Amino acid sequence: MFPPNSAPTVLLASLVCYLFLKRFEPTDVPLLVGLLVVPPLIVSFLRGDSLDLLFGPLLRSWSLYCSGLLFSILTYRISPLHPLSKYPGPMTCKISKLWLTFVVSRGKLHVYVKGLHDKYGPIVRIGPNELSINEVSLVPSILGVKGMPKGPLWDGRRISGKKGPGSKEAVRGNLIGARDLKLHSEARKAWNKAFVPAAIKGYEPILIRRVTQLVESLGAQKSRSVDLSRWFSFFSFGGGFELMRDGDKDGLWHKMERGLYFPALAQQIPWCISFLLYFPMVGQEMKALGKFAMDQAKRRLNEGSIHDDLFYYLIDDKRVDAEPYPFPLVVSNSVLAIVAGSDTSATVLANTFFLLLSHRESYERLKLELDEAFPRAVKEPTDPALLSSQPYLNAVIKESLRLFPPVATSLQRAPSLRTGDKVLGEGFIIPEGTAVVVPPYTMHRDPRYFSPSPEKYIPERWLGGDDDTGTEFIVNKDAFIPFSTGPANCVGKNLGLLEIRMVVAYMIQAFELQFADGYDEERWEDELKDYLLMQKGSLPVVVTSRAA
Numbered sequence: 346m347f348p349p350n351s352a353p354t355v356l357l358a359s360l361v362c363y364l365f366l367k368r369f370e371p372t373d374v375p376l377l378v379g380l381l382v383v384p385p386l387i388v389s390f391l392r393g394d395s396l397d398l399l400f401g402p403l404l405r406s407w408s409l410y411c412s413g414l415l416f417s418i419l420t421y422r423i424s425p426l427h428p429l430s431k432y433p434g435p436m437t438c439k440i441s442k443l444w445l446t447f448v449v450s451r452g453k454l455h456v457y458v459k460g461l462h463d464k465y466g467p468i469v470r471i472g473p474n475e476l477s478i479n480e481v482s483l484v485p486s487i488l489g490v491k492g493m494p495k496g497p498l499w500d501g502r503r504i505s506g507k508k509g510p511g512s513k514e515a516v517r518g519n520l521i522g523a524r525d526l527k528l529h530s531e532a533r534k535a536w537n538k539a540f541v542p543a544a545i546k547g548y549e550p551i552l553i554r555r556v557t558q559l560v561e562s563l564g565a566q567k568s569r570s571v572d573l574s575r576w577f578s579f580f581s582f583g584g585g586f587e588l589m590r591d592g593d594k595d596g597l598w599h600k601m602e603r604g605l606y607f608p609a610l611a612q613q614i615p616w617c618i619s620f621l622l623y624f625p626m627v628g629q630e631m632k633a634l635g636k637f638a639m640d641q642a643k644r645r646l647n648e649g650s651i652h653d654d655l656f657y658y659l660i661d662d663k664r665v666d667a668e669p670y671p672f673p674l675v676v677s678n679s680v681l682a683i684v685a686g687s688d689t690s691a692t693v694l695a696n697t698f699f700l701l702l703s704h705r706e707s708y709e710r711l712k713l714e715l716d717e718a719f720p721r722a723v724k725e726p727t728d729p730a731l732l733s734s735q736p737y738l739n740a741v742i743k744e745s746l747r748l749f750p751p752v753a754t755s756l757q758r759a760p761s762l763r764t765g766d767k768v769l770g771e772g773f774i775i776p777e778g779t780a781v782v783v784p785p786y787t788m789h790r791d792p793r794y795f796s797p798s799p800e801k802y803i804p805e806r807w808l809g810g811d812d813d814t815g816t817e818f819i820v821n822k823d824a825f826i827p828f829s830t831g832p833a834n835c836v837g838k839n840l841g842l843l844e845i846r847m848v849v850a851y852m853i854q855a856f857e858l859q860f861a862d863g864y865d866e867e868r869w870e871d872e873l874k875d876y877l878l879m880q881k882g883s884l885p886v887v888v889t890s891r892a893a
């Protein structure tokens with residue numbers, strides 16, 4: 346089939362190519378294509394294949410070359426020489442990230458990863474070069490101040506292609522995509538300023554206006570049942586986008602939900618993003634989300650500093666004392682503010698109400714607490730300090746965040762490039778090139794950290810004491826990480842919590858709520874999908890105004 350000695354040459358070339366790929370991990374598309382095509386071409390040329398016959402021998406050379414490459418990759422990944430060989434995990438995960446990409450496409454990554462930990466223990470190999478670590482004592486050395494920078498999945502989340510937020514111009518100051526610790530901490534400064542208590546105080550009037558709008562709009566609904574989940578989404582989409590008044594007529598919400606699907610897949614195989622951006626048809630919704638954010642950023646820049654809102658800090662503030670931010674950076678901040686700040690809060694609200702409605706005793710207990718703190722027709726629940734001091738309200742929200750954290754699996758970090766291995770506690774070493782994921786959904790349901798009955802909804806666990814059977818509640822607060830922890834934790838945590846407390850209190854004060862007739866409660870968890878952020882299904886609820 347091959348002329349004498351040419352097959353070993355082709356295989357040797359594939360081995361050299363493999364060693365190069367392993368050492369340098371290039372992502373440049375022309376280089377990768379060149380590496381895949383040029384070596385067998387050279388061998389064919391050296392062999393002196395005539396042009397007439399070129400196609401046949403070349404195709405055979407190329408097939409052998411690719412097979413050799415694939416063989417080297419797979420063999421190394423499952424061999425004892427691989428630095429992660431001692432960690433347990435399914436073979437499908439060890440050989441390729443394509444398996445996890447498939448799991449993500451079904452939206453059930455959180456459940457799958459939890460299943461792996463139940464089966465294999467606290468440390469599981471979930472990819473050729475990736476570990477999932479469900480061990481609270483290691484969290485500070487992964488996510489904490491002395492932890493690691495963001496991992497490679499962030500490269501796969503570049504959502505607007507080459508000219509958008511992923512462009513070189515936007516790299517400096519781009520918070521979410523900053524994998525370098527120094528760049529991240531620089532970018533974080535502007536965001537930190539936007540969330541100091543004085544800034545949050547400034548957002549309160551906007552928030553109160555929107556919560557009032559939500560309650561009035563729901564009160565005015567003529568239909569017997571409404572989709573509460575959708576209403577929370579419209580509410581959280583924020584100022585300027587009048588979804589609560591007009592509905593999703595421009596498909597904004599749809600764009601955002603669908604726009605996250607592609608990055609959720611791509612983040613599992615970040616190297617593919619450079620290839621996929623060559624295909625204009627790929628990730629249309631994702632690009633539409635980027636375009637939408639760009640339009641909003643333009644609109645907001647034209648309006649100038651007239652609003653006391655988040656954009657004031659992210660766009661306008663900088664102009665006073667320094668060079669304006671480059672436009673691609675403004676766009677990337679705009680996408681981040683829209684996605685991180687709205688989908689998460691809406692999901693927490695919908696989960697919280699689903700859980701309250703399926704546990705009526707909790708609903709009634711919460712109602713009693715809130716009626717006492719904010720007597721109806723006397724005091725609206727607008728005081729942030731009073732809201733945050735309501736123990737049962739806090740317990741209900743924490744229990745919802747515990748069972749259904751909106752970022753369920755994707756807290757990923759990795760040792761800085763070219764800094765060598767990273768030693769986690771007690772000599773546990775993460776080899777350079779390994780990514781590490783801490784999965785909140787799994788940790789929050791681990792009986793070592795939350796017991797008894799970690800799978801059950803029991804807000805009382807947050808109040809201390811015992812359960813009905815006299816068993817003492819165990820709550821390990823270090824294992825409660827819905828907002829992550831460390832220097833890249835959620836910068837909007839305090840605003841998010843204020844928003845959630847206020848909406849829950851307003852809703853309970855204004856309405857009697859119950860599931861619509863025929864609603865099957867089993868559907869809720871089935872329909873929760875882990876695409877980067879948790880996405881939710883519909884929540885049909887009958888909303889009746891409470892009697893005066």
Ligand code: HEM
Binds near residue numbers: 693752826828830838
């Ligand atoms: C209320 C529910 C929310 C939850 C559960 C939540 C959760 C999270 C989590 C887990 C992270 C960290 C990801 C990581 O460590 O890799 C994060 C980051 C972030 N969140 Fe939130 N978030 C919420 C609300 C908000 C709000 C209201 C904003 C405001 C715009 C916001 C803005 C951000 C930003 C900008 C980051 C990136 C921080 C960084 O990279 O330094 N989040 N969020």
